[in-house]
Amino acid sequence: MARFPSEAWFGAVAGVFNGDDSYQGAGGGHCNCTAGLVIEGRNEGKDEDVVEEVFVLTFEGAECKGGVEADEAALDEVDFYMHMPRVDWREMLEDIRDHGHATENHTLNSLDLERDDGLSTSKHGDQYREDLFFRYNQTLQFYFDASARVKTAFS
């Protein structure tokens, strides 16, 4: 059992992802990017979410190197980062767990489209690097889909 979010959880998912060759075909394949994950929480008394936890996921070629816990400053360096309230991350992962893969409006792309401020963004504003979220979208989706095979506890 691994707790989401934690380095152990990202590592466990990377283990499943890296060990399944089917994720390298069907629109998957070599992927080279650093992606931030931001878990947001409600800032009591204010109408905005605050950053609670940050992780940086690294993909190199056919491999995911896992996720490393970082501070907010790391978001300046990543190609793009995905940010959602903790409750929405949980909903997405529970949908993946229940179906074996993301369904309906729980795919990363759908989540990006349906949120007013998107799921994926960057600090640097360079669209070339932000486009990596689209260019490698299937690989990113496969990675999170692989979490269906990792027993997950939520903090």
Place this chain on the structure above:
Amino acid sequence: MSEAVQLDTGHELDLGWMDQHGQWDTKAEQSKYGLTLADIQIGEYGDAPVESDNQTGRPRGAAERPGSYRIGNYAVRTKSEIWLDNASFLYEEALQRQWSSATDIPWHTIEPLPDDIEQAQCTMDTFLTEVEFVAGDVPARWISQTTPDFFEARNVLLCQVMDESRHMDVFRKRALANGGGLMKATGGTAGVVGSIDLSRDFTEMSSRLHISGEGAVLTIFRMGELMAYNDAEKAIYRLCAQDEARHVAFGVMHMRYMAETAPERHEEIHCYLDEAERGILAGSQNPAGQFPTTSESMAILLGGGKKHFDEGRNKLIAIRRRQLSEYIKRVRSAGFGDRFDNGRSQVPEILADIAA
């Protein structure tokens, strides 16, 4: 056919050709990604010339063959005209990330849809088949015009042709898979899209095709998940979007290289962008633009049928906003963002109008 030459006995083989070669003792080593094009950029083999005099199809780094006739009257022989710094990388990525429209789409998830939604979907399929035809046809023309010394860029374009042919077939398949069929040709390839093929210069073509055209279509593909009614359509749009993002990356990186190495062409590139921007919403090439057939189809798909047209139209306006804002950021990334700061481009105003 002439008779075989009778050689005297004791004739020595002339193996002089063995001494005619490019740089010898070359030992490329694979990286963690396998043996990639980047790994074989060694010595003379890695030097793409600033100006190429290669008109004979000689592979870069091979020994010259004096007296050989021209097999290609290559028009693109100046590096800045077609080069981009990450061509090798994009090529390997394109090879690695291929998919099959026959087996990687869960076609079994498609179920009968209400007539208005099926007709709207088939209209989009017809339109996208038309547009992808052009997107494959146009770069193909330029491949044969480019010296083999710039083979990395050529190879990326060759992969693009493969990608576009898959896009053509996947939308055709979708149109024929659910009781509908192709609709009346939308004319999406008339006007601005058709004019891409009239480009006299590679960068002119690339700015229209990769930056303006494919950038807009990339947003449509991404938004496809909002228009999809089953997992098959979602997969189609998501996988096409990946390919399209790679093509857009080619355009952005080529323009960036051009901006850095050929500043004398800066104004010329701005003129190409001026032209492309004039049709960015008004022309028929952008289904999220103002062309009735395709924009109404999208509104019906986004809203959930004719009865929810207004709801769909609101989503369509959100798509336009994203298209334009992403376009601005891509052009900035390519090194031509000054046009948005000095008032030359009307796109920020259009974006502000849409937001209002």
